[in-house]
Amino acid sequence: MRRFSTVRTRLLAVLVAIAVPIACASTFAAYATYRSAVVAIEAAQARAVDDFAVRTRVWYRGTSRALLAFGTMASELGLDAAGCPDAGAKAMERAGGFRAFLLRHADGRVCTGSLDAALTSEALEGIVRQLAGRPSTGMWNGADLGRMRYDQVTVGAQRYLAVLASVPPSANGGLQQALVLTAPELLENVFDLGEDGQALNVALIGRDAGVIASRGDSRDLSWLPRTDRMPETFARWVAPNRAGEDSAFVARMVAEPDFYIVASFDERPVEAARLQFIVLLLAPLLTLALLCLVCMRAIDKHCLRWLRGIEAAARSRTSNNRVRASVGEGMPSDIRSVAEAFNGMVEEQEIRQRRLQTALDDNRFLVRELHHRVKNSLQVVQSYIGLSKRDHRDEARLALADAECRVHVLSAAYRFTLADGEMQPVRVDLFLDDVVTMISNLIRGRDQWVASRIETAASLSVDRIIPLGFLVADVASRALRSTPGLRIVVEVVDVDASAIEVGLVADRDIQHSAPPRLFAGLLTQIEAVQTQEPQGRSLGRWRIAHGS
Numbered sequence: 001m002r003r004f005s006t007v008r009t010r011l012l013a014v015l016v017a018i019a020v021p022i023a024c025a026s027t028f029a030a031y032a033t034y035r036s037a038v039v040a041i042e043a044a045q046a047r048a049v050d051d052f053a054v055r056t057r058v059w060y061r062g063t064s065r066a067l068l069a070f071g072t073m074a075s076e077l078g079l080d081a082a083g084c085p086d087a088g089a090k091a092m093e094r095a096g097g098f099r100a101f102l103l104r105h106a107d108g109r110v111c112t113g114s115l116d117a118a119l120t121s122e123a124l125e126g127i128v129r130q131l132a133g134r135p136s137t138g139m140w141n142g143a144d145l146g147r148m149r150y151d152q153v154t155v156g157a158q159r160y161l162a163v164l165a166s167v168p169p170s171a172n173g174g175l176q177q178a179l180v181l182t183a184p185e186l187l188e189n190v191f192d193l194g195e196d197g198q199a200l201n202v203a204l205i206g207r208d209a210g211v212i213a214s215r216g217d218s219r220d221l222s223w224l225p226r227t228d229r230m231p232e233t234f235a236r237w238v239a240p241n242r243a244g245e246d247s248a249f250v251a252r253m254v255a256e257p258d259f260y261i262v263a264s265f266d267e268r269p270v271e272a273a274r275l276q277f278i279v280l281l282l283a284p285l286l287t288l289a290l291l292c293l294v295c296m297r298a299i300d301k302h303c304l305r306w307l308r309g310i311e312a313a314a315r316s317r318t319s320n321n322r323v324r325a326s327v328g329e330g331m332p333s334d335i336r337s338v339a340e341a342f343n344g345m346v347e348e349q350e351i352r353q354r355r356l357q358t359a360l361d362d363n364r365f366l367v368r369e370l371h372h373r374v375k376n377s378l379q380v381v382q383s384y385i386g387l388s389k390r391d392h393r394d395e396a397r398l399a400l401a402d403a404e405c406r407v408h409v410l411s412a413a414y415r416f417t418l419a420d421g422e423m424q425p426v427r428v429d430l431f432l433d434d435v436v437t438m439i440s441n442l443i444r445g446r447d448q449w450v451a452s453r454i455e456t457a458a459s460l461s462v463d464r465i466i467p468l469g470f471l472v473a474d475v476a477s478r479a480l481r482s483t484p485g486l487r488i489v490v491e492v493v494d495v496d497a498s499a500i501e502v503g504l505v506a507d508r509d510i511q512h513s514a515p516p517r518l519f520a521g522l523l524t525q526i527e528a529v530q531t532q533e534p535q536g537r538s539l540g541r542w543r544i545a546h547g548s
Contacts, residue, residue, distance in 0.1 A: 088113030
């Protein structure tokens with residue numbers, strides 16, 4: 001919580017810390033519900049396909065047993081070629097849906113019968129030869145009915161379901177082969193579950209025979225998968241159908257090697273589960289988001305609004321007094337206590353501030369008066385030294401002139417720093433021009449000359465400007481004393497935005513003397529760095545940082 005600096009962010013962090021686990025749990029619950037629904041849907045689809053597979057197996061098993069029973073009975077009764085068709089026709093008419101049969105006995109006798117004119121003995125023989133050349137269909141559940149082949153054949157324009165049984169002679173007396181053709185409607189009735197056809201399409205498919213039986217309109221097979229890929233036993237996948245739309249398919253092998261039940265399921269249950277997942281996911285998240293917004297609104301209205309009022313009052317500045325924090329009827333009691341304490345503090349501060357302002361004004365008056373007295377005293381001292389200088393000659397006169405010049409430096413510094421009635425920084429150019437003028441009036445000889453070339457607008461405090469005036473006066477005084485007819489230029493230039501450089505240049509090479517001991521103290525007070533030693537025409541250069 002220490003990472004958040006405001007009350008709003010800390011309360012929001014608390015809400016997020018509460019909401020995030022709830023949101024994660026809600027998301028997990030919604031996802032688990034969605035996965036359970038999807039798994040249940042897929043399991044129901046698999047069960048439906050298994051049901052159709054069982055129905056298909058039962059139908060084929062029943063047809064195969066009926067065929068073997070009829071063939072065995074005909075073989076045992078010794079029906080000849082004339083009586084076999086009539087007996088078979090009666091049996092097929094009685095059963096319904098059976099259209100033709102062929103029985104081949106071990107002794108070479110062939111018994112055929114048909115209810116359709118197109119299914120002649122020759123056509124049935126051709127069908128037997130065609131089916132016998134294909135792999136046999138595997139059996140299931142341990143039922144041993146011999147070598148069976150389940151397929152679909154087309155004679156003329158009519159489609160038939162074919163069952164071919166090849167039986168060893170010792171298994172069923174003299175029966176060797178048996179073939180029966182049935183109408184496709186018999187098997188398609190197995191796939192009919194009433195009105196559920198709108199949500200489910202199912203078909204029996206053989207690799208070589210194509211669609212053997214299907215549910216509903218057998219002419220509209222656009223729902224079948226576009227690919228012919230079939231699983232070994234069971235598979236579920238999503239792929240484009242023949243109409244180009246994505247559908248969910250489930251396939252189950254009915255009998256080896258190439259009999260499959262393929263079903264296409266309506267995606268509405270999955271879409272409903274997906275919609276349920278979205279609702280279960282978004283409902284708690286939106287609820288938590290709404291809760292956070294309501295909480296933040298309540299915090300703003302009942303807490304932060306009053307705190308912002310106290311903050312605005314604390315930050316307000318006026319000429320006379322400070323604004324009080326508002327205290328309303330709806331303010332919470334603890335915040336009201338803070339606001340009243342703040343207003344009391346403001347009142348005490350205003351009283352203290354008025355007292356301090358009064359004391360400050362008095363102190364300013366006293367300081368101005370003190371500095372005014374100091375300035376007047378320095379002028380008196382300077383005048384006294386000037387009067388005393390008239391009574392002396394030679395070295396004594398020069399010493400008094402130096403003293404008068406230094407007193408003038410002090411007087412000029414206080415005059416400039418108190419120009420507006422208060423202490424303020426002194427402009428270097430104005431101050432040094434005044435110092436140079438005083439040096440010309442007090443120290444230089446008749447044949448000597450002192451000028452200034454100052455190109456800066458920098459300012460220094462009075463504590464630094466006074467030793468700078470002493471430095472210029474000391475260097476110029478020593479040079480003028482030692483060299484008659486000398487001309488000196490005081491140069492001041494800006495080095496950069498935060499420093500200036502002060503230098504004194506003579507018009508000729510002179511003999512330089514060692515500076516007095518106090519010279520190093522002046523440099524320390526000015527905070528100056530010497531950039532050039534006195535040599536030749538140069539009397540020295542110093543860099544001074546002013547920071548303005």
